[in-house]
Amino acid sequence: MPRRIIEPFKIKTVEPIRMTSRAEREAILEAAGYNLFLVHAEDVLIDLLTDSGTSAMSAEQWAGMMRGDESYACSRSWYRFRDTVRSIFGFEQVIPTHQGRAAERILFSVLCEPGDVVPNNTHFDTTRANIEFRGAEARDLPIPEALVPSQLHPFKGNLDVERLAALIDEVGAERIPLVMITVTNNSGGGQPVSLANIRAVKQLIAPLGIPLYLDACRFAENAWFIKQREPGYADTSVRAIAAEMFALADGCTMSAKKDGLANIGGFLCTNDPNLARQEQDLLILTEGFPTYGGLAGRDLEAIAIGLEEVLDEDYLAYRAASTRYLGERLTESGVPIIQPPGGHAIYIDAKAMLPQIAPLELPGQALCAELYLEAGIRGVEIGTLMFGHDDPETGEPLPAAMELVRLAIPRRVYTKSHIDYVAEACAEVYARREAIRGLRLTYAAPFLRHFTARLAPI
Secondary structure, X not given: OOOOOOOOOOOOOOOOOOOOOXXXXXXXXXXXXXOHHHOOHHHOOEEOOOOOOOOOOOHHHHHHHHOOOOOOOOOHHHHHHHHHHHHHHXXXXXXXXXXXXXXXXXXXXXXXOOOOEEEEOOOOHHHHXXXXXXXXXXXXXXXXXXXXXXXXXXXXXXXXXXXXXXXHHHHOHHHOOOEEEEOOEOOOOOEOOOHHHHHHXXXXXHHHOOOEEEEOOOHHHHHHHXXXXXXXXXXXXXXXXXXXXXXXXXXXXXXXXXXXXXXXXXXXXXXOHXXXXXXXXXXXXXXXXXXXXXXXXXXHHHHHHHHHHOOOHHHHHHHHXXXXXXXXXXXXXXXXXXXXXXXXXXXXXXXXXXXXXXXXXXXXXXXXXXXXXXXXXXXXXEOHHHHOEEOOOOOOEEOOOOOEEXXXXXXXXXXXXXXXXXXXXXXXXXXXXXXXXXXXXXXXXXXXXXXXXXXXXX
């Protein structure tokens, strides 16, 4: 009989959680305009807003930060960072940035022109915003199974190769400056992408001269799922699988705040030295010198160590098991989620849970508010508030394809007791789901409105 999977670490430092009452949370939420992004962190009991930059760092990472070389140019920490990225990702040109969206901004500023189309399995919010800011179109091409939350599929993060071929025929290869695949597919439920799918995309676009980029934020989790689910890889190391993924790509963007196990940082990679020079010119303009890119030497050290630690297969087994455990608890309670559970988060299907709330009344955001009121849990809406848009012809507001609430689990932060608390609170909200009502926008910014929007109950 297999033994219980335990956390493959010991707790050395603790941070207290401030307990709040429901009455306090009602006042806090109203003051924040029913937007959990605007709630003070100290007023949150269990923070599942994001897994980005929220990891607990290891003793080795903290030690590495003390060794950080803060020289402006060509520090020791830069070379350790660069060499680690090269050894894992395989790209020769490494451009450090302060986080992943800065890598996206530089990449799309160099490659995209107005009228271009950038396909992806599913763009996340900052990726889409940086493409649209350039006047290009971000086109999502998930496989059909990805849009059916309850349907089981081992690689629901895959990009639909047939739709990609049709898009190329529709707009022409010259209007597609790159194809991007997000691993794992965050907006699609943290679902993995198979090596076979990455290979098929590459085989389609390489003869047309279209480069393939990976949004590699959760590359280690994606490689773990390949090891577990894709035929022929059960005996292959996660590190070797990751190398095979990146060998199929022409470059990548990376937020080291996810699978870099760091609190800040990112990078952009390519094998094209001419392209790298253009990207470095933009880096110097807005981020910093090419050997630090907006990061302190101590951050470069923490990322270099974190990239090695995230490939530990005991850690990855625990990571996947703890996320799956929450998914199983919610399913047992009747809470509808994207199946199967992803790697970094559980996604509640708010459309199925709250059918009485119309999409334009923001069921996902209403559920986020209710979870906070019930138990001080902070999740994030991935639905019409985040991805809704206006019809370009009529100007009418259009809802997103799915209405989800993401419960993103920070790495090495919460214990099983915390996860049990989340599961119990979700079950309690589900039991009185019919009483939950929608929200309306009272303020919305033109880009990435979900970060600063203010709302009120309908």
